[in-house]
Amino acid sequence: MTQPMKKSAYKSQRKAEQERLEKQRKLMRKLILATGIIVVLGIIAAIIFTPKSDPTNFAYDTLPVLGQKDAPVKIVEFGDYKCPSCQYFSQNVKPQLEKEYIDTGKVSLYFMNFPFIGEDSQTAALAAQSVFHQNNEAFWKYYDLLYKNQQDEHTVWATPDFLVKLAKDNALPVDYDKLQSDIANATYEKEVNSHASTARAAKVQSTPTLFINGKEFTGEFSDYAGIKKAIDDALAAGTSK
Template sequence: MANKSKTSYKGKSAKKNNLMLILFPIILVVLLGLIFVLNNQNEKIVQDEAANRVVDFKLEGQPVLGSSDAKVTLVEFGDYKCPACKQWEETIFPQLKADYIDKGDAQFVFMNYPFLGPDSNTAAYAGEAIHANHPDAFFAFHEALYAAQQDERVQWATPEYLLEVAKKVVPDLNGDEFLKQIQDDTYKEKVQGDFQAGEAAKVSGTPSVFVNGKEYTGNYLDYKSLKAFIDQELSNAK
């Protein structure tokens, strides 16, 4: 009797284990499906919130490229150490410039959002020094600095290296004054103001682009999508 009872118990236990083996992958698939759905819903909520939010940027004193009469204002938050920003600068921005800025339909504003290391701030200070002392050369320096970008994991944006880049753009630059302004953190408050504006606008990374205060949430390298977003704003402004 004892042996029979033991055998019966083993049979029930085996059936229970088999049932768990069948149910476990089903439960796992259901849970993964729920997580996927919830993530998509959360992403859609974030995108909808961004689409409905209009940020009123204070642009006085910012570097601006394009006509002040343009119907669209493009604001980019960037970090000179950011590889994605470099890619955007070299692939997307030239198309924006040709299609909108050069035609007077848009003006472009760059704002600092340094977050990749201490020398992100150093590079931003250099940009502000050029803008303050040689405003017409700012966007040439902006382009040259992205072209001179090195590995983001290395602190390459030293004052001396930044001076080397700046001298190629502004040959008559007062190098001693340029270095002093960077090393004395002369433009720290200005750069912090840019960063805080980005935080207030819920910037989560770079590059982040706003069109008439509305954040573009599509793929940053999808020019067709960005163009459609800008065209909609141009249409709304008519």
Template sequence: MGKKKQAKSNRMQNLTLVTVIVLFLGLGVFALVNNIIGGNKETGEPGQEAKVDEKVFVYDKQPVLGNRDAPVRIVEFGDYKCPTCKKFAEEIYPKLKKDYLDNDKAGFYFINNQFLGKDSITAGIAGEAVHEQNPEIFWKFHDAIFEHQGNESEAWATKDFLVKLAKQAAPGIDYDKLEQAIDKETYKQQVEQDKAIAVQSGVRSVPTLFINGRPVPDSFDYEGIKKMIEEELKKAK
């Protein structure tokens, strides 16, 4: 009986030791995964796991301001009816343009995530139609939509409004062709494809920014955005 008790005691000790080892290994793996996903809280370094495969953005199909061949690619997911996107267009976008786009250090890409009503999609279609006609003029139209943004709860982004706005802000394009594209929803598929990209990228709100595939924690923290851009520029040297 003594031998049986001793054997049982040994098994219990071994089991306890194995449990402790597994527990420590588990905690170690958890800490590693947590640092990868959430970043290192002590150093403030962002996590790398969350980085999106940039192929999903299909850069060559998107409007770009600045240098398409720049080592830094900034992506904004936005909705033309979103008041916060308008705020971004007024407060952050001009700083990015001055510091990184006008000097060709970066390329800025806009991807539709139009979800605030049917006319939101109409605005996205109009943007795609203008871009198809003239990629450079697109940005004037893009800026004008945010500048003349109506109430989020009202259906203001109508065909008449968008064509009239294009005549004011997008000189030289074919306005009849634009009107037809809105009527026939010619570029609705492109808008829907952009929304699919947003889903694949884990976008849950607008505006959402990515820098070389890295999600930006706060789209209105310009110092944080600059830090991320400078990090990417250093990597490219």
């Protein structure tokens, strides 16, 4: 038969149990604190040591350029000739850029195709690339003409006949037969597709999208004040990519 525990022995055992539990609680608190510190330090390290996204590198020498090639700030526009927002940019923002920055040698503007609205977006891009390869200055006149004569984005208007006639009617200084042939034979299809691949790799979501010295401008394309600030910041940084 088991003998009942003496009261003094019970108290002694209870005290020892309480001391053991208290030691466990202190140990757990230390472990939790240490774990928390490690987590915080890990987050700080991740913020400090995670590399910033590198600027996108563009093959500027292969692109249409408006302005001086050695301008300290280079802007790349991704556009679709059927895009109404691109039309707005070409008619309202680009002229301000030209007057304040491009004509003064501070900025050069480049264009890359991101045709996604319709099949004739691709046709217009092929035509514009043909004009560019014949005459860089004529390209920018054609760029303006395409947006000036832009029609409803839901209709197929950028047909080969329309695109060639647009060049002829405005006496663009290019070979019209070559322009027609380049469109029909999709001479610059790989080039246009390469532009689009670059856009997708750079996570371009819409047109127009601007990159200023390789870094995407995340403000509104219609916000000239915002674009101006980004340009001035790039000029102050004194580097171009």
